[in-house]
Amino acid sequence: MPRRPSPAPKHRADRPVRSRHTDRSGANRVAASSGATLIFPATVPAAARYVEEARERGEEVVVAASVRGEETLGFEELILLPSIYDADFAERLRALIAAHDIRRIFSPVAVVHVFLRRLLAEKAFGPRLVGTTPVAAEMESFRRLLREAERHRGFIAAASEGRSRLDLLEIAAILRQADRLYGQSSAVKIAAMIAVCADTVPGDVVEIGSLVGRTAFVLAHLARRLAIGPVLAIDPWDAGAALQKDAAAFLKDSQDSWDFELCFQDFVTNLIPVAGNGFGFLRMPATEAYRRYAAAGRVESPWFGPVDYSGRISVLHIDGNHDFAAVSADCALWVPHIVPGGWLILDDYVWAHGDGPQRVGDALLAREGERIERAFVCGKALFLRFRP
Numbered sequence: 046m047p048r049r050p051s052p053a054p055k056h057r058a059d060r061p062v063r064s065r066h067t068d069r070s071g072a073n074r075v076a077a078s079s080g081a082t083l084i085f086p087a088t089v090p091a092a093a094r095y096v097e098e099a100r101e102r103g104e105e106v107v108v109a110a111s112v113r114g115e116e117t118l119g120f121e122e123l124i125l126l127p128s129i130y131d132a133d134f135a136e137r138l139r140a141l142i143a144a145h146d147i148r149r150i151f152s153p154v155a156v157v158h159v160f161l162r163r164l165l166a167e168k169a170f171g172p173r174l175v176g177t178t179p180v181a182a183e184m185e186s187f188r189r190l191l192r193e194a195e196r197h198r199g200f201i202a203a204a205s206e207g208r209s210r211l212d213l214l215e216i217a218a219i220l221r222q223a224d225r226l227y228g229q230s231s232a233v234k235i236a237a238m239i240a241v242c243a244d245t246v247p248g249d250v251v252e253i254g255s256l257v258g259r260t261a262f263v264l265a266h267l268a269r270r271l272a273i274g275p276v277l278a279i280d281p282w283d284a285g286a287a288l289q290k291d292a293a294a295f296l297k298d299s300q301d302s303w304d305f306e307l308c309f310q311d312f313v314t315n316l317i318p319v320a321g322n323g324f325g326f327l328r329m330p331a332t333e334a335y336r337r338y339a340a341a342g343r344v345e346s347p348w349f350g351p352v353d354y355s356g357r358i359s360v361l362h363i364d365g366n367h368d369f370a371a372v373s374a375d376c377a378l379w380v381p382h383i384v385p386g387g388w389l390i391l392d393d394y395v396w397a398h399g400d401g402p403q404r405v406g407d408a409l410l411a412r413e414g415e416r417i418e419r420a421f422v423c424g425k426a427l428f429l430r431f432r433p
């Protein structure tokens with residue numbers, strides 16, 4: 046099989062790459078070869094994902110397809126194999142296996158996967174097929190999702206005191222979409238958010254700290270679906286404002302890799318499909334956003350248009366800067382707007398990196414205990430319902 050000549054970069058798809066490991070003595074050594082993995086046909090996104098993950102773990106990969114096209118453009122070099130319907134396919138595959146010491150084949154197209162399973166069994170070429178067929182994988186992934194939704198359904202029913210109208214598939218839909226968006230809120234916290242939205246009164250839904258929009262997506266969907274009210278997401282998307290002064294140096298360093306301009310665009314992209322006419326954002330710190338919210342009532346956001354807020358908050362999710370001073374200021378300004386029957390969600394009340402949210406939450410519980418009807422901690426967040 047002819048290959049296009051080119052300089053040899055470290056991780057070329059068509060040449061096995063020997064991964065280097067550092068042993069206990071600190072010396073580099075070339076890992077004893079465990080052969081290469083053939084990805085065929087590399088014509089669907091699952092192929093690119095496999096290649097990326099394989100390279101991350103130092104696995105050698107050989108990428109092949111039967112056609113070049115839009116889907117294969119991402120691969121620097123691609124080996125062309127005949128179609129599985131061509132008479133010489135088996136022979137060309139056998140030669141490729143021998144030439145590249147291929148021990149595994151990942152085939153992300155269902156019909157090719159099934160064909161290869163038979164062929165490998167028949168011809169005893171040696172490599173094994175990795176994983177199941179893509180269709181079987183999708184079925185298994187959906188079954189897993191249903192099991193997870195089922196696990197959360199009982200909790201949602203209990204936490205909402207039986208008021209949730211969301212069925213299994215809608216819970217699954219929210220969990221799945223939220224999981225696809227980067228974020229730091231767990232599935233169980235999202236289940237608790239579903240419960241409180243199912244058991245609240247009408248009003249504005251306000252989120253302080255949205256990052257790329259995982260929880261904003263959940264709140265936007267629920268606010269529309271349950272006719273709670275308009276949603277306002279607040280985040281400066283700015284490294285300076287996001288800096289947590291109380292935290293350890295390495296936590297601050299971990300924020301260096303955020304490109305907040307890109308995060309903001311990520312957020313907009315994630316929210317466009319679910320925003321409807323009742324979603325807006327303010328790109329500024331929550332203390333500044335408060336002045337706009339309290340004074341105007343109307344917020345005009347690019348992409349999402351004008352939204353009128355009532356100033357009466359049904360659900361307030363505080364997940365911004367976790368410094369004690371910042372959480373205190375957010376609570377002092379925004380909590381008084383929560384209406385009777387509304388909820389406060391104070392994120393990271395249980396937090397390994399600091400105690401700002403916990404100190405503020407405990408002070409609130411001590412001060413407002415009489416007004417609080419229900420309180421629980423779930424997914425590290427404190428959920429408080431004010432008496433109706």
Ligand SMILES: C[S@@+](CC[C@H](N)C(=O)[O-])C[C@H]1O[C@@H](n2cnc3c(N)ncnc32)[C@H](O)[C@@H]1O
Pocket residue numbers: 227228229230253254255256257258259260261279280281282283286287288329330331332364365366371
């Ligand atoms: C933990 S992340 C939010 C995660 C998000 N709620 C989720 O579940 O995916 C914290 C966010 O708070 C934002 N932030 C930092 N300081 C803020 C402030 N003063 N007001 C509002 N948001 C702030 C940061 O920019 C960051 O995007």
